[in-house]
Amino acid sequence: MLKSFADYLVFVAMGLDPKSHLGAALDFFVYDTVKIFLLLTTIVFVVAVIRSYFSPERTRRILSHNREYVGNVLAALLGIVTPFCSCSAVPLFIGFVESGIPLGVTFSFLISSPMVNEVALIMLWGLFGWKVASIYIGTGVLVAIFAGIVIGRLKMERYVQDFVWEVKVGAAEVPEQTLKEKLSYARDYTVELLKKIWPYVIVGIGLGAFIHGYAPEDFLVRYAGRDNPFAVPLAVLIGVPLYSNAAGIIPIVHALMEKGLPIGTVLAFMMAVTALSFPEAVILKNVLKARLLATFFGIVAVAIIVVGYLFNAIL
Amino acid sequence: MKIEVLGTGCAKCKTLYENTKKALEESGKSAEVVKVEDIASIMKYGVMSTPALVIDGQVKFSGKVASVAEILGMLS
Numbered sequence: 001m002l003k004s005f006a007d008y009l010v011f012v013a014m015g016l017d018p019k020s021h022l023g024a025a026l027d028f029f030v031y032d033t034v035k036i037f038l039l040l041t042t043i044v045f046v047v048a049v050i051r052s053y054f055s056p057e058r059t060r061r062i063l064s065h066n067r068e069y070v071g072n073v074l075a076a077l078l079g080i081v082t083p084f085c086s087c088s089a090v091p092l093f094i095g096f097v098e099s100g101i102p103l104g105v106t107f108s109f110l111i112s113s114p115m116v117n118e119v120a121l122i123m124l125w126g127l128f129g130w131k132v133a134s135i136y137i138g139t140g141v142l143v144a145i146f147a148g149i150v151i152g153r154l155k156m157e158r159y160v161q162d163f164v165w166e167v168k169v170g171a172a173e174v175p176e177q178t179l180k181e182k183l184s185y186a187r188d189y190t191v192e193l194l195k196k197i198w199p200y201v202i203v204g205i206g207l208g209a210f211i212h213g214y215a216p217e218d219f220l221v222r223y224a225g226r227d228n229p230f231a232v233p234l235a236v237l238i239g240v241p242l243y244s245n246a247a248g249i250i251p252i253v254h255a256l257m258e259k260g261l262p263i264g265t266v267l268a269f270m271m272a273v274t275a276l277s278f279p280e281a282v283i284l285k286n287v288l289k290a291r292l293l294a295t296f297f298g299i300v301a302v303a304i305i306v307v308g309y310l311f312n313a314i315l
Numbered sequence: 316m317k318i319e320v321l322g323t324g325c326a327k328c329k330t331l332y333e334n335t336k337k338a339l340e341e342s343g344k345s346a347e348v349v350k351v352e353d354i355a356s357i358m359k360y361g362v363m364s365t366p367a368l369v370i371d372g373q374v375k376f377s378g379k380v381a382s383v384a385e386i387l388g389m390l391s
Contacts (some may be wrong), residue, residue, distance in 0.1 A: 026353070055364070055377075056363040056378070057363055057377075065334060083366070085325075085327070085378075087322075087323065087326075087327065087328075087365060088363065088365050088378065090323055090354055091323070091354065091358060091362065091363045091364065091365060092364065094354065094358055095358065095363040106385070163355070166355075167354070167355050167358050168355075168358070169359070169361055170358065170359040170360050170361040171361055172374070174367075175372050175375070175376070176359065176376045177376070188379075188380075188382070192380075193379055223377065235381030286354075
């Protein structure tokens with residue numbers, strides 16, 4: 001239905017030729033913009049309501065009863081539903097470690113929470129389809145479990161900033177919200193989020209549409225195709241500084257995939273954008289010494305690169 | 316009455332601080348509004364997502380920016 005709306009608007013109402021570059025690009029732009037904003041509004045709202053049932057305080061209680069392995073799996077899964085904002089990374093980290101949650105389990109949460117976020121999922125689902133979105137969730141959770149277990153095995157507790165071990169977390173209960181409060185919170189959250197990301201989404205879809213309409217087929221295969229062994233690590237390197245613009249980047253990546261970028265490279269790039277970011281590194285520097293911070297980034301980067309190669313090889 | 320806004324200095328924390336001051340002004344009550352940025356002091360309240368609002372030592376909410384109207388309700 002959306003497709004016929006876009007086709008009607010561009011080809012009939014505006015009278016553009018479907019075979020022209022401009023017509024193809026504009027049709028793509030209208031269709032993607034309407035679809036993405038419909039998805040964003042509904043799903044972000046629903047996810048915000050679901051998330052209000054999983055406070056970080058509750059997640060901490062669940063995880064503090066679990067040790068390694070089971071804890072890593074649970075932490076990675078809870079990371080999907082527990083609300084997380086990088087500005088809360090410090091109190092969250094201290095709260096987890098203080099309640100006796102192992103360091104590796106804490107990292108499983110810290111990796112999965114930003115990586116498997118609703119905006120990235122909606123954009124992936126809307127543009128690439130549910131299969132790619134599910135592969136992204138699945139491998140994202142696996143990367144979080146794996147990286148958390150490795151960090152736990154390395155016994156790096158002494159590379160946590162010393163003051164963290166001295167902080168005493170109070171027992172004060174954070175009151176449970178009523179359903180009405182949850183709904184109004186979800187509405188405000190959706191409005192706030194849309195206000196923040198809409199320019200990136202529009203610009204992203206616009207650039208994607210431009211690539212779709214104008215870039216030659218197989219344009220990328222020569223540079224970033226399956227045969228270039230450096231494409232995956234390079235995609236990860238490029239992804240790290242792009243964090244806050246995840247919503248705008250996905251449409252561009254989608255258009256690039258149509259022009260020959262293989263799926264593994266796409267996944268690796270997306271994961272690097274969401275899971276590894278400079279602002280988060282700066283924030284985590286408050287609680288982690290340089291060596292643990294570098295180890296964290298290194299292990300996650302390696303895991304993401306492996307995912308990239310794997311999917312380039314099998315799909 | 317003592318009002319504390321807990322937050323490590325992110326944009327949301329500043330918005331909550333502003334909203335709280337506005338709400339207090341509208342309520343006509345007199346109270347001290349303090350911005351708590353020290354992480355150890357924040358953690359004492361058992362809060363793990365910022366910003367959070369504490370009135371007279373009691374955590375009212377955490378991890379969101381409440382509107383002026385909502386805070387007004389909590390003040391009375």
